[in-house]
Amino acid sequence: MNNDNTTKIDSKSIMKFAIPSALGVFIFLFPLPWNGSVNIPIGILSEWLAALIAPAAPTLITIFILISAIMTAITSLLKPKAIIDNKLLSKLFTSSPFYLLFKIIGAVVVLMVYFNVGPEYVISGDTGGTMLSLLKTLVAWFFAASFLIPLLMDFGIMDYTGTLVRNFTQPLFKLPGRSAIDLLASWVGNCNVGVVLTTTQYEQGYYTAREAITIATCFSAVSLPFCLVIAALLKVEHLFIPFYAILTITGILSVVIMTRIPPLSKYPNEYYAPVGKQVNEVEPQGITKSQWALKLAVERAATAPDAKGVLNKGFEMFMGIVFQLTPLVMSFGTIACILATYTPIFNWLSVPFGYYLQMLGVEEAFAAAPATIVGFVDMFLPAVLAANIVSLKTRFIIGILSLVQIIYMTEVGTLIITSKMPVDFKGVLILFLEKTIIALPIIVLLTNIFGIA
Structure with a gap:
């Protein structure tokens, strides 16, 4: 099938879509028996990582939160050109006064918990101690997910399933078909990973604001x-x-x-303004739904990043979580x-x-x-x-x-x-x-x- 001059659908292009997509579905959705219970591969990997970094995790998290608070304060007050003009550093350390305040609170709290000094109501195992323990697990989950989520987002599986099941998700949940994979990943897998997947799709123009908020608040379940x-x-x-x-x-x-x-x-049922709408699940006349689904999937896979690009995207996503979110999770x-x-x-x-x-x-x-x-x-x-x-x-x-x-x-x-x-x-x-x-x-x-x- 070849419907235009830019899309060539052959065995090679289909495999580029099918193999990474199947791997992503397996990693994020496939239940496996594990330690007398049931888990998914991303959960097994994250638990292994959490155990591996456990001895160093409190120190690393404390350092990350301190760097975030200090660098955000420097950026807000002095606006150094080296940070403002750098795309990644600007994204990590540019913040509103509100979030700067809570990053600083997060830094103060994590120092108190780490050194076990300060009021009991701040550092106890029911409050600050709980949050530092939670962050150890969260960091492991996000590290694994940051580098593996592209298998679901960038190689066509969401485009493929979106076209095929939109007649189910749209009337039932008022959501596009591509959300089906997101819904499953959010429901079966880790709720935090589901939210990251959803917000990333919104920022890339694949969900409207209403759709993204619906998925993030209604389908993010625990494992x-x-x-x-x-x-x-x-x-x-x-x-x-x-x-x-x-x-x-x-x-x-x-x-x-x-x-x-x-x-x-x-x-608002509107797409993220800086990118606009980037999705089209409705097949044109003269082509079947399954053909259109395959065409969209292959086109998406053709533009997917190579291994280096996936690693770069994963690194940026993980850095964003570590420096932007961990201080706020600690404080809130x-x-x-x-x-x-x-x-x-x-x-x-x-x-x-x-x-x-x-x-x-x-x-x-x-x-x-x-x-x-x-x-x-x-x-x-x-x-x-x-x-x-x-x-x-x-x-x-x-x-x-x-x-x-x-x-x-x-x-x-x-x-x-x-x-x-x-x-x-x-x-x-x-x-x-x-x-x-x-x-x-x-x-x-x-x-x-x-x-x-």
Whole structure:
């Protein structure tokens, strides 16, 4: 098939699309038995890297955050030409006063935690210590993903699947077909990697703002092994099949609803202005959908970077995460953990959800209420708060809710609000609350249907 003078589809061009794409699908989506559980290859690799760098990780992360804060302050105050005129350095260290402030806070906090000096509420294992530990894992995940994500983005698999399945994703989720691979990678794999994949696609002109925000806030789920961890912590692991089934059904139904109402429906359906629209999934007349899908995929693969280009892109992506995001994750996450651990604010704020749970017929409604909103801080906290609830059914419901909400400020929320997507802290908070309100009755109904008691 050769439809124009610029595209030649032969076995060589097809293989250039097919082999890297198949490898990317395997690495990011293929479940494997591992250490008595199930994991995906990128997860296995990241866990290995995390264990490998564990002895040096706290020191490295502290150095990265200090360099970020110092260099950003120098850039903001002195505007040195060597940084401003360098594309990569300018991207890494140019910041607004707001983010500069929180980078400095992140640097102060990480120094206090690293040297174990300062108030207990800052450096304890429930606050700053937790965040430094989380960052060790995050850095390993992002290092692996930064160099492997091009297999999904640059060699045509998203273009190919996008054309074939747009008639499914568009009416159901109001999303382009190419999002199918992104949705799966975000749902099955690591939620942070899913957000990075989504924001990169937005910045390259393949999603509108509304589409990118929808995927980042509604499809970024935790990995299957972590679902097992949460189920075990809540002592409902023997019910894991209905647990994960209800989790998946609730996730799908909540997105179907949320995409049709504000605030998601009100975000601009416009592409990132500096690049504009870069996607066309609708096949022209005289060509079948499958032919058009293959043509787009081969054209995309033909422009893919070589090995050196992939390494350069991966390096830039990883540097961006290390110097731009780790200080903010450290500062935002520690502040959120302090509020959750050392203040009654979440107990106060959760009172309406106590009445909501009571109305839905959930046992121990007010005891469970704080667990319905503390997930905004971190995905692990709801399970910790709900672990001592007597009712198995209530623990089951809270466990599923915590995994459906998955917009938490210690990781995903910070990645979203510091991206180029037009969504801020207030928008993320509203989406979290809306998802909670919508998901709860669905979870309770399905729990009753499945006969969980």
